[in-house]
Amino acid sequence: MAPENSFFESGLLDELKTELDKCVRCGECRSVCPVYEQLKLEKFTSRGRIALLDAITSRDLELNTPLGQTLDNCIMCLACQEKCGSQVKTERIIPLARALVSRKQGLPFIKKLVIKGLTLPEKTIRQAALLEPLAFKSLPMESGLRRRFPLPYVDQNQYIPRLDWPGFRASSPEVFPARGEKTTVSFFTGCLANHAFTQQAANLVKVLNALGVSVQIPKEQICCAAPMHVNGEITIARENALKNLEALSGRPAGQKIVILCASCGFTLKKVYPHLLADSPELAEKARAMADDVMDISEFLISQFDPKLLEEHFTRPLCQGLTYHDPCHLARGQGILDQPRHLLNLISRGGLVEMEKPDQCCGSGGTYGLVHKDVSQQILKAKMIRAEKTGVKLIATGCPACMIQLKSGVLKYQTGQKVVHIVDLLATALGVK
Ligand code: SF4
Ligand code: SF4
Secondary structure, rough: OOOHHHOOOOHHHHHHHHHHHOOOOHHHHHHHOOHHHHOOOOHHHHHHHHHHHHHHHHHOOOOOOOHHHHHHHOOOOOOOHHHHHOOOOOOHHHHHHHHHHHHHHHHOOOHHHHHHHHOOOHHHHHHHHHHHHEEEOOOOOOOOOEEEEOOEEEEOOOOOOOOOOOOOOOOOEEEEEEOOOOEEEEEOOOHHHOOOOOHHHHHHHHHHOOOEEEEEEEOOOOOOOOHHOOOOOOHHHHHHHHHHHHHHHOOOOOOEEOOOOHHHHHHHHHHHHHHOOHHHHHHHHHHHHHHHHHHHHHHHHHHHHHHHHHHOOOOOOOOOOOOOHHHHHHHHHOOHHHHHHHHHHHHHOOOOOOOOOOOOOOOOHHHHOOOOOHHHHHHHHHHHHHHOOOEEEEEEEHHHHHHHHHHHHHHOOOOOOEEEEEHHHHHHHHHO
16 A cells, blocks of 8 residues: 555545635735745745645645655745635644655654654653753853754754753642742643743743742643644644643643643644544543633733733833744734733833734744755844844744744844743743
8 A cells, every 4th residue: 555545545634625625726825925935936835735735635646755845845834824714724734734745755854853852751851961062062141052063954053952851840849839829820831941941931930920820730741742743743643632631631620721832832722622533522621621721921911900910010121122923822822912911011111013023933843944944034034124123132932933033143143132921021020
């Protein structure tokens, strides 16, 4: 049996065709696609990929290697999905298209490496953390690590976060209790905040504790499965979804799950119910859990009176700042106003919008590794717009965007600092 037959004979084909059939070929999606903006070829638009997938799934076109690469060249920024009047869900099409491609052609080496790394036992992270200084050196600035010698996939100016062992969760108590507790939340850390952006994880806890919110750390949680899902590794993604559903099931009914990573939040809210759709009972559980998942900015704005928050911000920021919308926060979860509201409170109205703040930074997880040139061109455009604001601080709400933007600052020497919104909240509350 040809390898792709396992796709054609699975329910995945019907799911894919349902989405493809919605497209009326209007081409509206082209105007917002950052990949098309750089490459100017129809085949890289949502419409172009849908036409190719139509032909492939109808067996009119054979899926060869160049076609596989074309189908893969999407950053999953969801700009086309937002623009589309026919509700074509790119968030469904791309993972399924990649599942089809990987069953025939296998995953590119770097994607395999990333996914393998995220599914290996935790002790592997320890080995990686120990070996990291051999390949990367630290510089006397708050800029992560830099490579010591030429390495595939890693540019000279690439920001490499320091790996932390044993990681945030393993070194945390089960609960961080708040004085004068008003409520309790569970914290889904995601891999990056657990092993690289541990300062941001700690800041999230301090911010919530300072506002009277106790924070539980469910210890059995694992990778949210975003890297597996977007790359078409549906079986592994489903296993992770099941494990996380279980890990987060011990909460009292209705307890919120707070997240600081845009892609983790998007995956728990929007992807898990689809991944578990083959079991009505599990899908229902996933939907119920999704209702409790909240980005940190969404949680704070929904739970606290802005006036009260402002009173708590006793150390406001005395400089202007700009904000980059993570794709999976803005379009994936519809969260645009909440971070801006908080940033304006922290800075007493100091938010300076860049042009197209919600256009992708070019990261896209493994996209930036596989399609480096396009990723870097998109990043360059973002950095030009960020620099034009004249401010020295770029805030965002996703560790993956932070890596990309920090690399942009180093590469284009803009002299700006990239921070997560929880860093600024912790400073403004005087708990950093
Ligand atoms: S905007 Fe939607 S319907 Fe129109 S071409 Fe793009 S994907 Fe198809
Ligand atoms: S998700 Fe983004 S990169 Fe992919 S086709 Fe849509 S607009 Fe283009």
